[in-house]
Amino acid sequence: MKNRPFHQRLAFALTGIATAWRRERSLRVQSAVAVVALLALVLLRASALWWAVVVLAIAIVITAELFNSALEALIDHLHPDQHPEVGALKDMAAAAVLVSSIGAAVVGALFLWSTF
Ligand SMILES: Nc1ncnc2c1ncn2[C@@H]1O[C@H](COP(=O)(O)OP(=O)(O)OP(=O)(O)O)[C@@H](O)[C@H]1O
Numbered sequence: 001m002k003n004r005p006f007h008q009r010l011a012f013a014l015t016g017i018a019t020a021w022r023r024e025r026s027l028r029v030q031s032a033v034a035v036v037a038l039l040a041l042v043l044l045r046a047s048a049l050w051w052a053v054v055v056l057a058i059a060i061v062i063t064a065e066l067f068n069s070a071l072e073a074l075i076d077h078l079h080p081d082q083h084p085e086v087g088a089l090k091d092m093a094a095a096a097v098l099v100s101s102i103g104a105a106v107v108g109a110l111f112l113w114s115t116f
Helices: 006-023 025-043 048-078 084-115
Strands: none
Touching: 006 025, 006 048, 025 048, 025 084, 048 084
């Protein structure tokens, strides 16, 4: 059913996060790195602008990982057999996580470089 109330759609999204958290080790590792980055912002008294950039970088990585996980689950469900196109699709989805992670690493390096 379309156009459900906001609280129901929020519950669906939170369930999605919980499912990905249980299934995906990568998401748990990325979240741990994100917590370390946020702690660094607190300890090094980062400016509001750095908070905004780092939080955005974290959100992009987590979002890419959630899409990657959802796409992998969908592909495996619809097409459990081996196929070169399935491999290519999964590799492209994984590339999205890699690109966003490199961007986040650059943001982290620039923050540390500008602080010390
Ligand atoms: N059904 C398939 N057919 C062909 N190649 C596949 C298939 N499933 C996976 N592969 C190939 O094997 C690689 C690893 O696949 P897998 O599903 O384990 O992804 P992963 O990146 O290890 O998953 P995760 O992101 O959860 O760690 C893929 O990148 C892809 O190249």
